[in-house]
Amino acid sequence: MPHVRLKRLKIAAARADFLRFGRAETDAVPSVVAASWQRSFTAGVNAATAQAAFHADLDMSSRLMRCARPVIARLGDEMAQMPLSIVLTDNRARILSRSETDRTIARQLDDVSLAQGFNYAEGSVGTNGIGTVLESGQPLYIVGPEHFHEQLQPFACAGSPIRDPLTGRVEGVLDITCLSEFASPLMHSLVRSATHDIEHNLLADRSLRQQALFDTFVRVDARSRGAVMAVGGTMVMGNAAAQNLFDMTEQRTIHEHARYLMLGAGTAADHIELSTGRRVYLHGKRVVVGSDVAGIVLSVDIVAEAVAPVAAQGAAPSGWVQDPAPAGPAGAPGTPQRGPSLLGKRAVEGVSRALVAGTALLVVGEAGCGKLSLVSERYRLEVPEGRSVVVRCAGPDRANLTDARARLAPARFGEARGTVLVIFTNIDRLDAVGVLELEAFFVELAASGSPVAMAATVSQDSVNADLPFQQLLAHFGQAVTVAPLRHRVEELPELVAGLLQALPPRRGATLSPAALRLVCRYSWPRNIRELRQALEFALLRRPVGEIQEDDLPGHCHSGAERLLTPLETGERDLIVSALHDANGNRVHAAAALGIARSSLYRKIKSFGIDAA
Template identity: 35%
Template sequence: MRHWLRVSWLRSAQANVDADQPGADYVDPDTVDTVLTRAATPVLDAMAQEIDSEPVSLILTDASGTVLRRHLGDTGLAAALDSVHLAPGFRYAETSVGTNGIGTSLEVGAPLLIRGDEHYNGRLRRFSCAGAPVTHPVTGAVLGAVDLTTLAENTNALLLSFAKMVAQRIREQILEEAGELDRALLRDYHLACQHSGRPVIAIGDEVLMMNDLTQRMFDSRDQAAIIDRTRDSRGRSEPFTLLADLPSGVTARLSYRPTFVDDRLAGGIVHIKEQVTRGRTRTAGRGGAPVLRSVVGTSATWTRAVEEVFDACARTEWIVVDGEPGSGRSALVRAVHEYARSGRLLVPVDASAVSVDELLERIATAVDEGADLLIRRVDGLDGDTLDAVSDLLLDEASNSAADDSWVTVTMDSADGLPDTHPLLRLFPRTVPVPPLRHHVDDLPELSRFLLDSMGAENLTLSRAAANQLARLSWQGNVTHLRSVLEDIFRRRRSGTIELDDLPAECRSATRRRLTRIESLERDAVVDALTLHNGDKAAAAQALGMSRATIYRKIREYGIEFGRAPKPERTTRQRRSVSRS
């Protein structure tokens, strides 16, 4: 048995694949237009004509092995393929159905032919299949696979050649399309530079350009902050405008306009306008924000949020504080209240954690007692409850004795209430709290604060570990960072946190959100590398995958792995080197 085939059978056995019945899972097909499907459609339509009346099927899958399209040269083959679920929507990963042309070619990362009796599953042995991965011609990322399947008696070496040819034509189509999209983005970029007279950035899937005016007006720290904010615009097909507080103290207005080729998104152009708000000027320092005890951060974006909440609290102006979950909205309100109104009681009420009756009773009690109020997550309430809350707060606002009361509500920025909602009429201002990824320069100070708060005073972050943490997207924000540090503290009580001490999820710097299966796979690769001290060949063998596959997984997930320090030379070794 060929080596890669033997290893594939071992992987299939370790995955507990049923050797009698194919266990392909059905996945609701993703109908989203992708780079792969756009490029593959004209190629597959043309190739389908080449196999007309031939006893073979031409199949396209995504990177997980899920069948996206199936072309039949002979319709008589359809019933046989349906009987083993080799049809659109079914996932033919090796871990599900064992050794097969689709899953194994994706696992190995190379084209291969699986003859009938080489299939791990008995019911698949009536077929032969040739699979070829489709990789992105620029990034090298695996996008999917092309597969040709026929009955075992029709096995021919030309199957593999045909599959490889189709995969190569799809790659060429991707490259041609990418070139067309990039040319359109470049055209709009040049037009914007010529006519706007402003700093301009162009951003696409694989393209990032900034004009000379951007580089002259903003230093490297401001440029990095602008790029970080514009990164969120990738893939957005509608115009939008946002304000970005830069490290220099300046607020920049970023206006994004998408670029299309027909109905395909090529990227977008960001026009940048510097604007100074409320007397702020470009300066290296900021002195308007109070020094709070229970939250930390000195970045421009975080400091602005602190200043605005503090200003509202000092003037007892009712405000909405919005942002992503875990970004520190409630912690900021409590910290400002402790600093500015320490003599008054702040009553926090989590609208999503109590019943409707308890929520209204606690709000009413706080109102009657003249306490300040923090109502969290009001956007999760239904319409009737929101109306009842609005009525209570309206009574409080109309009470002349309530002039000294301060009410704050928090909302999720993605699921907030519409601006016209009656409740929001009681709150003249909304203060956005930035997600952690927009003020990662606060991460070292924030990490130190969180470690101290959990009793880990003797634990410090190395420069390499801190740099790696700063590269992450932190979808869970500060709450996510705290859970990571708590996980490290459970395993290490003192010393320096090195790169290898970080959890598996923090050793991957990919910006896209991973599926549950992808997260488990990433963690398994990181654990194997840790166990074998970075030896990729040994880690691949332990995981039952090829060396090419583990290198691909490391690139795909952006896995960082610290190198073991070189052993210290003995005195005799140093003298020997000196003499030589």
């Protein structure tokens, strides 16, 4: 169409004049585009060399993502015959998702970093169908030379702001991008229609989730004479009793624990101790909408008021955060560290009660979170005259019962005063034959009449699985769950100090503040065991003095939400090393690795590398 081509030529000439003289005196340029050029110029955007910045801190589970996903999928199916890309961003112009109908345009968009994690704010890359939409607050159709950056001129973009129907706040932008030669004004209508559908989903989602949470809160409050609280998403509610009974610090503790219960499995009930010393019982009802948990409504009862602290020799520690380590005298490197973690305190108290009462104890938790150490150390403190025997059930076929029988022989009970605690580790790994053999051993212990107590550890993932060990659970009278390290982050400083003191050769090494912040940001999927290995690695690099960020292994710089394969782990460590050698310069790191900058950014995001 000659008139379309002529219009674009006039806009291109106007852009050239603007870049040369700082103004565009022509009616060929839409006013909204001319204003955007001026803002881009004022912001210092280089029309030839500007590059989009990358951000790793994206919320990929947001309400916007959830509500936009089906609309984007439907739009992609409808436009499958046209080579285009559908982009969703947050309200800061950071790209959350990109889907395309053609591989060719995907490669071209990679070249201009129009990919997940990159920021297309107007102040970064100039006039475009994302950042300019956010600046103007209106749907826009930006074609070819209307883009401020010359690398974007081959494209046509139609973008529309996505607003929360209740608050009116812009939540993000939906953008359709194609090559200029395939551009059509219908793109503008398509993106506006799709945006309307997303906004409808936002309204329905907020209404359903909030209404379900509110309705449940009202029902529970009507039946209760005590404190009732509701927590879900950004909503927190509490009745008059909750406001009057608990101060703001106590309420915040209850809210945080409510979120832990909300995302957990099993009954949402727990006893917790507040910072004021009061103990409360929480009994919650999870509110489920579709397949998602929208929130939780809690009844909160005060079980015990705070009492004045009484100094007592050998008092139980307030928290526990140590992994298996050689037992030693109180205060030795193997002694558990104290910490303020509410979940750590709960585990300590539950284990201590069972051991003192002689109740057969089942300890549940993720691998490496310190289940064995917790039981061993608490038994040493609570029953100092006793001794413990560990029976490892690491093999799939049988437990190591031969050694246990020798150590528990009646003739040997006279060698030590008090009871004996037998700790069976990883009983969930046994097959049917191993379970039958262990059950026979349980019966043998019970019939011996010897002063023997029993505890066992199992993996959290195995509790609800249909595995042979389930028939052994009838032999246990109490269960305690040890929370993973990622839910006990406040314990990390003292835990790190204790591990560094215990690790040979004990040269008094410490972590720098920056290294400690890095440790606290990492999720530690293998828990304390992985933390110990990371510190051992760091000590090889810096045997004495203050351990720095770069001394820690590559995975500590990672916030990946999945377990990486061995190949990915090696690739991640190479990237971390290259970034370190380039002093954080990603362009130089990409060149050293021999990969495109956009590929490096995607890998940084995929591996969760902290490259700030």
